[in-house]
Amino acid sequence: MMFQKIRYRLFLSNLLVLALVLSSSAFVVRILFIRNLKQQLTERLIAVAQGIAASSELEHGQLELQTKFSPQQLRAHQQVFQWFDTQKRLIEQQGDPNYAPTLPFNAERTVQTQSDKIKLLIVTLPIVENNSRRLIGHIRLSESLEEIDETIARLDVGLAAGAFVALFLSGLGSGWLNRQAMQPIEESFKRLKQFTADASHELRSPLMAISTNAEVALTYSDGMRKSDGEKFQAISMATDQMSQLTEDLLLLTRADKVSSFESKKIDLTTLLIGSVNLYRPQAQTKQIELKAEIENDLCLIGDEAKLARAFTNLIQNAIQYTPANGEVEVTGNRIGQELLVNIEDTGIGIASEHLDLVFDRLWRADRSRSYYKGGSGLGLAITQAIIYSHKGTITVTSQVDIGSCFTVSLPMAFTN
Known part of the structure; x- marks a missing residue:
């Protein structure tokens, strides 16, 4: 499951990066393409x-006007020619009046864009007499941007289709590459887990021998110096801790093997109440109020012994x-279809920067370590x-000096 999540995150990260690159590239291409189209139209x-x-x-x-364009050509290109005198009064107009500019005449601006119901590109130039070089009028030429908009729409469809195909093919390639890249890591991790399991299993026998001999020495301590007894007591305690550590490591290495788990219907209500009652004396000894508020008939499918171990761990930690x-x-x-179990305490809490580490193996925050020395971590x-x-x-979730809350969500078993 851990590597599946890593592959999934890598897959999404690769797709996200590629999507950002493609969208940025498409945006730049679109802007440059539109600018080039409008620049070509303006120059024409x-x-x-x-x-x-x-x-x-x-x-x-x-003002004598001469053009080589017929009315049919002007309508086909959705163009309109307008001539103005020096007083900026309209003298003549040629072309489809539906495409005539509605913007006020402005001789100071050579290029304008109209964005009303009909989008137009408008060019205004002065008419200068050839001999005297004096101003004798103005010409204003406009053309509809509908054709450019249609071209841009086709470009958008092409860019979107290309991006979709690129993302799809990249997703396939990314999935394959992720599997190839993660395969050596997964194999190394499996070998490491196998080594841990083998080493833990092999440590059982010598630890048992050490523990047995230490207990025998402590049982028959006649003639033993007091300092020797203390040493054997330390040996026995250290052996017990190492034995617990090896058992925990074996459980972790087997946790991913579903076949090692029993699968039967479990009454989670009874399991939780039993776990609370088990640790109630310990809580009373520490003057801690241990409360339980559990609904009836909370059922699921799983391994009762393993789930009991999980919840007793959480209660004991609290x-x-x-x-x-x-x-x-x-x-x-x-x-809904989930069973939610909360174990909430008013303890020392966990710093926010450590919340992502609490489930790491052998990790304990400094403050927690100083507060409680036992356990394998x-x-x-x-x-x-x-x-x-x-x-x-x-x-x-946790706050320092306020407390922590562990929330477990499990799929509910349907009752007949």
Whole structure:
């Protein structure tokens, strides 16, 4: 499951990066393409307007207009020609009036864009007499941007289709590459787990021998010096801790093997109440109020012994890290198709920067370590492995000096 999540995150990260690159590239291409289209259209309209302006003359005080474009050509290109005198009054207009500009005439602006119901590109140029070089009028030429908009729409469809195909093919390639890249890591991890399991298994016998001999020496301590007795007592305690550590490591290495888990219907209500009652004397000894509020008939499919181990780990941790006169509360509820169990305490809490590390193996925050010296540091890692093997999740929220809350979510079993 751990490597599946890593592959999934890598897959999404690769797709996200590629999507950002493709969208950025498409955006730049689109902007440059639109700018180039409009620039070409502007240059073409300016060239046409310059040609018409050059062929226009002033005769007998009247502006003589000459164009080589027929009305049919103007309608086909959705163009409109307008001539203005020096007083900026409209003299003549050619082309489809539906595409005539509605913007006020402005001789100071050579290029304008109209964005009303009909989008137009407008070019305005002065008409200068050839001989005297004096201003004799203005010409305003406009053309609809509908064709450019249609071209842009086709470009958008092409870019979107290309991006979709690229993402699809890249997703396939990314999945394959991720599997190839993760395969050596997974194999190394499996070998490491196998080594851990083998080493833990092999340590059982010598640890048992050491523990047995230490217990025999302590049982028959006649004639033994007091200092020797203390040494044997330390040996026995250290051996017990190492034995517990090896058992925890074996459980972790087997946690991913579903076949090693029993699968039967479990009454989670009874299991939780039993776990609370088991640790109630310990809580009373520490003057901690241990409360339980658990719904009836909370059922699921799984391994009862493993789940009992997971919840007793959580309850034991809550009691261990809660000072005297504190509270530990265990609640169990049915939410939709999920069973939610909360183990909340008023203990020392966990710093926010450490929350992502609490389920790591052999990890304990400095403050927690100084507060409680026992345990192997694998309890929460074992709990997480057990919950994951039951298709559940476990999360934690905490505030320093206020307390912590571990939330376990497990799939509910349907009752007949």
